[in-house]
Amino acid sequence: MDVTEDTVRDVCTDTVFERGERYLSEGRIHEIHRVDSTVTAVVSGSRQHDVRVDLATDEFDPWCNCPYDGPGACKHVVAVLLRCVDDPPPDDGDQLDATLDDADADELRTFLRDELAADADLRERFLARVGEPTTQSVDELRTAIDRRFEETNPEYHVVFEPIDFTQWFDLANEYRKQGRYASAATVYRALVESLDDNMERVDGAYGHFSRAFSRALDGYVDCVATAERDADAVTDAVGFLEERVTSGTPFLADHFEKAAADLRERGDE
Numbered sequence: 001m002d003v004t005e006d007t008v009r010d011v012c013t014d015t016v017f018e019r020g021e022r023y024l025s026e027g028r029i030h031e032i033h034r035v036d037s038t039v040t041a042v043v044s045g046s047r048q049h050d051v052r053v054d055l056a057t058d059e060f061d062p063w064c065n066c067p068y069d070g071p072g073a074c075k076h077v078v079a080v081l082l083r084c085v086d087d088p089p090p091d092d093g094d095q096l097d098a099t100l101d102d103a104d105a106d107e108l109r110t111f112l113r114d115e116l117a118a119d120a121d122l123r124e125r126f127l128a129r130v131g132e133p134t135t136q137s138v139d140e141l142r143t144a145i146d147r148r149f150e151e152t153n154p155e156y157h158v159v160f161e162p163i164d165f166t167q168w169f170d171l172a173n174e175y176r177k178q179g180r181y182a183s184a185a186t187v188y189r190a191l192v193e194s195l196d197d198n199m200e201r202v203d204g205a206y207g208h209f210s211r212a213f214s215r216a217l218d219g220y221v222d223c224v225a226t227a228e229r230d231a232d233a234v235t236d237a238v239g240f241l242e243e244r245v246t247s248g249t250p251f252l253a254d255h256f257e258k259a260a261a262d263l264r265e266r267g268d269e
Contacts (some may be wrong), residue, residue, distance in 0.1 A: 008081045012057050012072040020078025034089040043076040051080045067161040069205045128174040134183035141190035149198045160204040181227030191216035195246040221259050225266040234267035
């Protein structure tokens with residue numbers, strides 16, 4: 001997608017566009033980098049915010065860890081996109097490729113293995129990419145997701161700002177691309193459970209958490225329906241959804257009820 005002022009305007013409101021222009025002119029963009037079509041940056045506001053955009057996708061697939069919960073992209077994303085209109089960062093992809101081509105295979109393998117051994121999340125994404133099933137249970141994945149809620153505001157039980165769930169959605173998507181729908185369903189279920197159990201502590205960025213919940217729930221239903229041809233397995237998943245209707249967050253009950261009905265119908269096809 002071409003990055004022009006018009007295409008940037010298309011992904012945000014007029015007010016946000018003006019604020020993004022001001023942030024750019026004030027020099028608030030720091031540490032901006034590009035590899036292929038992916039641009040990452042740090043933008044200073046009330047605090048430092050991480051931004052990521054993909055210049056090759058429709059609407060740039062923007063992500064920012066700020067608490068903005070309005071329509072379209074936030075001012076931090078807009079500032080980065082506007083920077084890419086007039087002064088795009090150099091593409092480090094060729095240098096990265098050249099370095100990888102020149103690297104010793106044994107040294108590269110040792111480095112990769114050391115990194116995978118030290119980082120469980122990276123290890124899981126690597127295994128997903130090469131086609132291996134998930135090594136983590138729902139409970140193990142939930143522990144990591146729940147930790148994000150605890151770390152966001154450690155002094156209080158309330159969560160005011162968005163939480164970045166990208167790594168789990170990316171992991172589930174990788175499993176789906178590999179055709180490992182049962183593994184993807186495991187990741188989606190962990191997200192669904194954690195979001196459901198933590199939703200009542202959310203006091204801000206409601207749209208962000210609601211969208212994440214809906215995305216995880218839809219992904220779970222789709223993957224269970226695709227992966228499980230065993231009627232008993234589908235029944236178990238429907239049972240989980242129906243149990244959440246009464247035990248979960250009250251205002252999410254209708255979502256669970258509709259998801260259970262959808263999965264039951266798809267299982268009967």
